[in-house]
Amino acid sequence: MSVGERGRVGDRADLPCGAPPRYSLNTSSHRPRTAEYPRCGRIDAVSSNLDPEVARRLGRNEAGLVPAVVQEHGTGQVLMLAWMDDEALHRTLTTGRATYWSRSRNRYWVKGETSGHAQHVKSVALDCDGDTLLITVEQTGAACHTGNHTCFFTPLEVAG
């Protein structure tokens, strides 16, 4: 995993020591730096296939991820929030299928690959400081694994 291996698909699942991200981490100043992990020592940055002009604008968290708000095209209903690394964003932008990084399953997740509840991507936008994505999708079936159309089906009581 050296810098010389730019262009490899950044598959996070095969790291020998279990460190989660393999991309250079952005600090709040958005300068890329090489990740260091106690168990692995220094890991050189590995590029994803994401357009470098897009990649340089992202404000990733410490795990190398950016949250993606998912909104339904047409109805405007907010369906869910999920996480993307650079490679998941690349696939979302280029395949037409919303693709996320599953933190629980530790792998890439094409929404609907198992359930059939696919999300076809209509638009992707970045926020003002590059640390949140907004995607609009055509949702087949329900977005939520519970069977609800949206994940946000639990209202909290607002005073007044």
Added chain:
Amino acid sequence: MSVGERGRVGDRADLPCGAPPRYSLNTSSHRPRTAEYPRCGRIDAVSSNLDPEVARRLGRNEAGLVPAVVQEHGTGQVLMLAWMDDEALHRTLTTGRATYWSRSRNRYWVKGETSGHAQHVKSVALDCDGDTLLITVEQTGAACHTGNHTCFFTPLEVAG
């Protein structure tokens, strides 16, 4: 800061050692546990004013925060994403003014307190696993500090 001090307002800004959260952290199994920080040692959980029935359902990140998607009531436009701890959520639910935890300024932030671009809360919902909030607001003026109505004004190119 002991468990016996339940009911105190959880003001995060006055921690002696600079550790950011003062609330018990939820793991993915949502069991509260006491936070430990290298500089502070063990910090007992301190309650915010949030309804305990709501608090027990939250899936907080390692900093004790939950992301809140902010959507405009009526138009359905997604305006921004910001972060809340338990106390910020409590104030959002009870004062009618959207209140966040500002990670950059390390303090509570009532949206619009300086700019006048206030957000009056219409609804708050929790997602299926308790780790994301969706709030709808009536937005006065622009949501974004850049002057744009929404923060999501930078489209990325989607293939096909």
